[in-house]
Amino acid sequence: MSAQIPISTFNPYRGEKARLVRAYDYLILVLALFLFIGSFHLHFALTVGDWDFWVDWKDRQWWPLVTPLIGITFPAAVQAVLWDKFRLPLGATLCVAALLLGTWVTRVFAYHYWNYFPINMVLPATMVPGALVLDTLLMLTNSLTITSIFGGAAFALLFYPTNWPIFGMFHQAVEYHNSQLTVADLFGFQYIRTGMPEYLRIIERGTLRTYGQYATPLAAFCSALLCSLMYPLWWYIGKWFADTRYLKSI
Amino acid sequence: MKVLFKPWLLALLCLNVLSVLTVPTAQAHGEKALEPFIRMRTIQWYDVQWSTQKFNVNEEVSVSGKFHVAEDWPISVPKPEASFLNISTPGPVLIRTERYLNGKPWTNSVSLEPGGDYEFKVVLKGRLPGRYHIHPFFNLKDAGQVMGPGVWLDIGGDPGDFRNTLKTINGEVIDMESFGFANGVFWHLFWGVLAAGWLLWWVRRPLFISRYRMLDAGLEQELITAQDKFIAKAVLVGVPVLVLALNAVTANRYPDAIPLQAGLDRILPLPAQVNAGTVNVDAIKAEYNVAQRAMLLQVSVDNRSQGAVRIGEFSSSNVHFMNAELADVGHMPGKDDVSNNGLSLDNNTPIAPGEQRTVTIEVRDAAWESEKLDGLIKDADSRIGGLLFLYDDVMGKRYISSISAAVIPKFN
Structure with a gap:
């Protein structure tokens, strides 16, 4: 990548060539959008799954641990391609935006219109702020190491506070038939899910008991550490899959 | 044109056929699928x-x-x-x-x-x-x-x-059908606009081939401008600050928020209703005749009650096999899962108080097959289980026993 070719020798495309190259940009963008909507959404649904589907799964231990850990995978891989080959710092934001588009389509059409769940019961979480931080940090530092450590950590640490304005209100207490529930729990009780008994929820399980009731920050920092490791792993997966050889023949 | 006509005609026909075919909704729940x-x-x-x-x-x-x-x-x-x-x-x-x-x-x-x-x-x-x-x-x-x-x-x-x-513990009345929906949509749009802004900032300029060539030519510094860097720095600092500020505002708004509840309820069983000890039934042997779709149950009945009892019903997996000899005892005519004369006894006389009797019960009905209960003989655990209902007509009492026995298949 060193500047062996003098700047004066670089000949930018003009006229018809420039128009064709721009058309190619849009073609790739549209294809990439649908590819990431489909693949990242599928990946997310199969791995994060119920934690993202249901309001009564979004707990303070597993949800902030699992979601960023899985959510950082595609952004890292796509950043590896878009930054390394094109110096485009938008891989993470593109992936997360595509994921959200796919998620909203499924929540509205599959969960609400097809299966009759109220949409507020299946509101998705957002990872946009973490993705913006990942993109900008990579752009400003141009360093895989720094982005892994600080970007990965920020992606995890920002997740819970980003989503609290959306889901905090569902954690208000309700007295219901001699027990205390959150509004979110009540959704799970009232809106019948035949294949989702209450005990299937993986919430509040684990040994994070020594530190009193500070489960969320601990889960978030645990996720931050794991995201710092997950990020470079998926960066190299992205690099391994990406191939721009054909561009040399244009 | 002629070449195209036939495939189009075929496609149109297929669409017509599909449009008149009704697609029934599945209404079963796999209730017969479980072993x-x-x-x-x-x-x-x-x-x-x-x-x-x-x-x-x-x-x-x-x-x-x-x-x-x-x-x-x-x-x-x-x-x-x-x-x-x-x-x-x-x-x-x-x-x-x-x-x-x-x-x-x-x-x-x-x-x-x-x-x-x-x-x-x-x-x-x-x-x-x-x-x-x-x-x-x-x-x-x-x-x-x-x-x-x-x-x-x-x-x-x-x-x-x-x-x-419903009313929250703080007295706020909420509509579960719409609670939090507008708020959720607002925050998704809010962050969505920021994401779209960042994406458009880059997408508005030539992307893949142009940038690849410039990068290849060593013009990396041309691809990221000072303005890009300024905006990136603003995002890098501004977004986390905004996230933490919004989180603090929400935390102040809902200071009494609690974590999701994950307790297991402990509820003790009732005093014994089945196998209560008054009339004891012990299954000795069970044979299933495949050809006749009949289960032959040999049971020992020990009547320790004050009155005479008669066996009126055997119920297993929600199928009720009734003894037709007993009038007005639990007969449920017209229900799909009831065999009104599916149960017969070798000796239908009442079992007297204090009497111990070995009774052979024949439970014969197509339900063994239609309800897929006959698959028992091919299960790894081929023991039958069910509830046997005994009635004291005089005292108007009912005694229930849960019985079980290994099933021996008879193929002839």
Whole structure:
């Protein structure tokens, strides 16, 4: 990548060539959008799954641990391609935006219109702020190491506070038939899910008991550490899959 | 044109055919798919009834009944340490408003005791009009779903009439159908606009081939401008600050927010209703005649009650085999899962108080096959289980025994 070719020798495309190259940009963008909507959404649904589907799964231990850990995978891989080959710092934001588009389509059409769940019961979480931080940090530092450590950590640490304005209100207490529930729990009780008994929820399980009731920050920092490791792993997966050889023949 | 005409005509024909074909909605819940020994020897339902089967949106319906947790719980099925009484519905066409076990309200999962007797009640409210096949059933952790008897419910009315409001502990009345939706959409749009702004900032300029060539030519510094860097720095600092500020505002707004609740309810069984010790029944042997679709049960009955008793019914996996010789005892004509003369005895005379008698019961009905209960003989655990109902006509009492025995198949 060193500047062996003098700047004066670089000949930018003009006229018809420039128009064709721009058309190619849009073609790739549209294809990439649908590819990431489909693949990242599928990946997310199969791995994060119920934690993202249901309001009564979004707990303070597993949800902030699992979601960023899985959510950082595609952004890292796509950043590896878009930054390394094109110096485009938008891989993470593109992936997360595509994921959200796919998620909203499924929540509205599959969960609400097809299966009759109220949409507020299946509101998705957002990872946009973490993705913006990942993109900008990579752009400003141009360093895989720094982005892994600080970007990965920020992606995890920002997740819970980003989503609290959306889901905090569902954690208000309700007295219901001699027990205390959150509004979110009540959704799970009232809106019948035949294949989702209450005990299937993986919430509040684990040994994070020594530190009193500070489960969320601990889960978030645990996720931050794991995201710092997950990020470079998926960066190299992205690099391994990406191939721009054909561009040399244009 | 002629070449194109035929495929188009064929496609049009196919579309026409598809449009007239009706696609029926699946209404079954796999109730016959579970291995018979699990259906017969885990949750043994009885006396299940619905308050009504026809009602409107916003009206309530309840299902109540009893179940016995079989003592002879299959070794291959985990014990019911976490169980959830559920309702099989095609989505939340009804909502569950109340649920009781042994008279106690409960919302979480519960631990059941093998040998225990329980009575339940679930109150539901109509949400979406339609005709639905509904069962109460138990989700058993690591085992699956054990269905109770199913019925068809007709929900009439207008879905727009449905209301579901409740009051939080702070006194705020909320509508569960819309609570938090507008707020969620707002925050998704808010962050979505920021994401779109960042993407458009880069997408507005030439992207892939142009940037690749410039990078290849060593013009990296041309690709990221000072303005880009300024905006990136603003985003890098501004977004986390904004996130933390919004989080603090929300935390202040809901200072009494609590974590999701994950307790397991503990509800003791009722005093013994089944195998209560008054009339003891012990299964000695069971043979299944494949050709005749008949189960031959040899049982020993020890009547320690004050009156004479007669065997009136054998019930297993929600199929009721009735003794036709006993008039007015539990006959339920017209129900699909009842065989009104499916049970006969070698000796139908009442078993006197204090008498011990070995009785051979023939339970013969096509239901063994249609309900896929005859698959028992091909299961790894081929023990039959069920409830035997004995009646004291004079005293008007009913005694129930949960019996089980290994089944020997007879192929001729």
